Amino acid sequence: MTDSTPTPLPASVADLTLEEKASLTSGASFWYTKPVDRAGIPPIMVTDGPHGLRKQREGGDHLGLGDSVPATCFPPAVGLGSSWDTELVTRVGEALGVETAIENVGVLLGPGINIKRSPLCGRNFEYLSEDPLVSGVLGAALVRGIQSKGVGTSLKHFAANNQENDRMRSSSDVDERPLREIYLRGFQRVVEDAQPWTVMCSYNRINGVYASEDPWLLTQVLREEWGFEGLVVSDWGAVNERVPSIAAGMDLEMPSSGGRTDAEIVAAVKDGSLDEGVVDVAAGRVLDLVRKTQATAGTIAGPLDVDAHHALAREAAGRAIVLLKNEGGILPLDRTASVAVIGAFAENPRYQGAGSSMISPTRLDKALDEIAAYAGAENTAYAQGFTISPRDTADAAELRAAAVELAAAQDVAVVFLGLPAAAESEGYDREHIDLPSEQLTLLDAVLEVNPRTVVVLSNGSVVALPFADRVPAIVEGWLLGQAGGGATADVLFGEVNPSGKLTETIPLRLADTPAYLSFGALDGHVRYGEGLFVGYRWYDARELEVAYPFGHGLSYTTFAYGDATASVGADGDVEVRVTITNTGAVAGREVVQVYTSLPSSDVQRPVRELKAFASVALEAGESREVVMAVRRQDLAYWNVRAQAWTVEGGDYVVDVAASSRDLRARATVSVEGDAQTTPLSRESSLAEVIAHPVAGPIVQQALAQMGGGLLDGASSVMPEGVDMMQMMGSFPIGRVGMIAGDGFPPEAIDQLLAAANAPQH
Numbered sequence: 142m143t144d145s146t147p148t149p150l151p152a153s154v155a156d157l158t159l160e161e162k163a164s165l166t167s168g169a170s171f172w173y174t175k176p177v178d179r180a181g182i183p184p185i186m187v188t189d190g191p192h193g194l195r196k197q198r199e200g201g202d203h204l205g206l207g208d209s210v211p212a213t214c215f216p217p218a219v220g221l222g223s224s225w226d227t228e229l230v231t232r233v234g235e236a237l238g239v240e241t242a243i244e245n246v247g248v249l250l251g252p253g254i255n256i257k258r259s260p261l262c263g264r265n266f267e268y269l270s271e272d273p274l275v276s277g278v279l280g281a282a283l284v285r286g287i288q289s290k291g292v293g294t295s296l297k298h299f300a301a302n303n304q305e306n307d308r309m310r311s312s313s314d315v316d317e318r319p320l321r322e323i324y325l326r327g328f329q330r331v332v333e334d335a336q337p338w339t340v341m342c343s344y345n346r347i348n349g350v351y352a353s354e355d356p357w358l359l360t361q362v363l364r365e366e367w368g369f370e371g372l373v374v375s376d377w378g379a380v381n382e383r384v385p386s387i388a389a390g391m392d393l394e395m396p397s398s399g400g401r402t403d404a405e406i407v408a409a410v411k412d413g414s415l416d417e418g419v420v421d422v423a424a425g426r427v428l429d430l431v432r433k434t435q436a437t438a439g440t441i442a443g444p445l446d447v448d449a450h451h452a453l454a455r456e457a458a459g460r461a462i463v464l465l466k467n468e469g470g471i472l473p474l475d476r477t478a479s480v481a482v483i484g485a486f487a488e489n490p491r492y493q494g495a496g497s498s499m500i501s502p503t504r505l506d507k508a509l510d511e512i513a514a515y516a517g518a519e520n521t522a523y524a525q526g527f528t529i530s531p532r533d534t535a536d537a538a539e540l541r542a543a544a545v546e547l548a549a550a551q552d553v554a555v556v557f558l559g560l561p562a563a564a565e566s567e568g569y570d571r572e573h574i575d576l577p578s579e580q581l582t583l584l585d586a587v588l589e590v591n592p593r594t595v596v597v598l599s600n601g602s603v604v605a606l607p608f609a610d611r612v613p614a615i616v617e618g619w620l621l622g623q624a625g626g627g628a629t630a631d632v633l634f635g636e637v638n639p640s641g642k643l644t645e646t647i648p649l650r651l652a653d654t655p656a657y658l659s660f661g662a663l664d665g666h667v668r669y670g671e672g673l674f675v676g677y678r679w680y681d682a683r684e685l686e687v688a689y690p691f692g693h694g695l696s697y698t699t700f701a702y703g704d705a706t707a708s709v710g711a712d713g714d715v716e717v718r719v720t721i722t723n724t725g726a727v728a729g730r731e732v733v734q735v736y737t738s739l740p741s742s743d744v745q746r747p748v749r750e751l752k753a754f755a756s757v758a759l760e761a762g763e764s765r766e767v768v769m770a771v772r773r774q775d776l777a778y779w780n781v782r783a784q785a786w787t788v789e790g791g792d793y794v795v796d797v798a799a800s801s802r803d804l805r806a807r808a809t810v811s812v813e814g815d816a817q818t819t820p821l822s823r824e825s826s827l828a829e830v831i832a833h834p835v836a837g838p839i840v841q842q843a844l845a846q847m848g849g850g851l852l853d854g855a856s857s858v859m860p861e862g863v864d865m866m867q868m869m870g871s872f873p874i875g876r877v878g879m880i881a882g883d884g885f886p887p888e889a890i891d892q893l894l895a896a897a898n899a900p901q902h
């Protein structure tokens with residue numbers, strides 16, 4: 142974007158030469174698209190993202206990781222997602238949009254909405270959930286918020302980029318149903334609901350094909366099925382072969398190829414191996430993006446209201462915190478009590494993850510100072526407890542001894558534990574989910590001298606909590622952005638009543654996790670062997686105990702759930718109603734969740750799946766009816782045979798819940814199924830043909846005419862109770878002639894199939 146009055150852009154790519162068009166389809170530098178000066182096309186700037194603006198200062202390094210201008214560091218996705226609050230997330234998006242616009246950046250590279258397939262993924266802190274509905278709904282809220290300020294987003298990393306090790310070449314080998322129902326569903330929702338200006342294709346291959354070269358992914362699914370209207374940009378360096386990638390629908394290659402790949406495109410058009418129309422389309426999309434950014438350039442001027450955005454960052458961080466446990470009401474803390482603040486994170490907050498998303502914050506709260514602001518400096522004592530920096534050579538035993546002495550002398554100990562920064566990062570995965578042993582030893586020692594101990598965690602993805610039964614209170618603080626210190630104190634002292642809930646299960650052991658045996662690339666392939674059973678879908682199906690279930694989170698108040706009702710509306714969506722009452726003494730917020738299941742389903746399904754949710758603020762004693770919509774489309778499963786989404790008819794069980802394992806009210810709703818969508822073929826089984834409304838009666842009649850039923854003879858020699866139709870039901874109709882002989886000649890089968898597949902009136 143430029144601040145001067147924009148030159149009118151050419152009406153179409155028709156005004157450009159082939160070379161100019163090709164040049165538009167790759168970057169000029171790390172963060173800029175190419176200009177075409179002759180035609181008055183300016184460059185635009187795109188930059189990370191996602192939980193703040195990372196605009197590198199001019200002359201930054203070539204890895205794109207250098208110093209960036211100060212920007213508000215909002216909670217990374219792991220924190221923001223735990224709010225489950227679309228209104229809050231939209232407001233954070235708007236603030237991100239404002240900061241992006243003030244800095245004249247055209248596109249903020251986010252949000253990232255990949256599914257947390259395993260807690261080991263090094264980049265889980267940048268993603269929202271293990272569940273596609275949470276990822277999709279909150280991802281759409283972020284996109285809407287950011288784009289409402291006239292700047293673009295880049296929905297990333299499309300798709301099935303669920304690990305960091307070997308991410309630039311490994312193949313995510315995923316069956317169709319989990320691919321559609323788990324890994325693509327969130328992307329589909331964001332595209333359909335919020336039309337991000339750009340989608341960023343990921344580094345990895347999917348079932349052997351690079352995402353950047355996959356016409357099925359980038360054109361058929363994204364555009365033809367979902368109606369995406371924007372531009373596809375590559376992740377930085379994700380283009381393997383440029384000519385096949387542009388043909389697949391990969392419009393803009395980033396960063397710069399130094400013109401090498403533009404020349405490849407020109408050469409391919411000249412030798413006839415690439416249609417020039419393909420280049421026109423990609424260049425046209427780049428032009429559209431330039432036009433969109435120009436249309437709003439300069440409409441939001443600085444300076445940034447640093448205080449207002451810091452306050453929003455604190456509000457968001459307060460909503461992100463998940464109170465996992467609070468025995469005996471140890472929290473909120475009494476403001477007159479003396480507090481031992483223990484753990485290096487209280488002074489050196491870990492507030493974002495490592496890699497391309499690192500923001501230079503406008504300021505940074507420390508929990509230690511913020512606790513002192515509530516409890517008074519004279520009542521607040523601090524001990525580092527352990528080291529978190531490899532450069533810190535302090536003696537572990539001495540640090541521990543000092544912390545224990547401090548804990549023994551105060552009314553309550555607040556122990557800040559967490560993962561060191563290098564434990565989780567873009568670019569590599571974790572090997573375990575344990576907190577450093579030094580920290581666990583310290584906690585045990587503190588507990589011995591002061592049982593009134595609260596643990597506050599700083600981690601970008603889940604850690605094992607072997608102490609969960611021994612400490613009275615655990616506050617999951619994730620990574621909370623620049624105002625996390627203040628927000629943590631707000632929650633500890635009850636200024637903010639915690640309302641965050643887990644968007645990912647906390648398992649008891651790494652060995653219990655769904656991808657335990659298949660995480661990480663083996664010979665370049667990652668086999669998604671757990672199929673649909675990701676996150677809570679796995680633990681529920683396996684009936685495994687977990688430390689804290691998906692959807693869990695406590696409050697300083699309590700909520701009662703009334704009876705639930707569920708009914709199908711005129712639009713086919715299921716409307717779920719329930720009255721929630723705040724039965725405690727303080728105002729609070731409850732995240733109400735709706736899970737559905739279909740006991741009569743003919744296909745494999747998780748025990749229950751999240752289909753709607755709402756965040757509801759209630760004063761003490763207040764009751765409110767909450768109305769939530771389950772979209773009909775969200776009841777559908779991906780029907781592999783029909784290559785289509787199918788809603789099965791039947792009585793759906795609707796559970797209204799406080800977590801995936803705390804079901805509070807149940808209703809049943811009868812949903813009409815989609816009309817038969819699977820065309821019959823010679824491969825269709827006898828059972829499928831018999832179940833078909835047109836072909837079924839014809840086949841039944843034919844069988845009956847074949848002398849009292851073809852199968853009766855065989856049936857007479859089988860043990861009693863053996864159903865011959867069940868036994869022979871999987872016989873392909875195309876081969877049925879082998880057993881039915883003349884009764885079913887090939888022509889008769891072809892006629893039957895034609896009749897079955899003819900359009901029904």
Ligand code: BGC
Nearest residue numbers: 189190205250297376377497
């Ligand atoms: C990351 C993207 C990021 C890009 C630009 C890549 O390595 O995967 O998320 O937007 O770099 O920094």
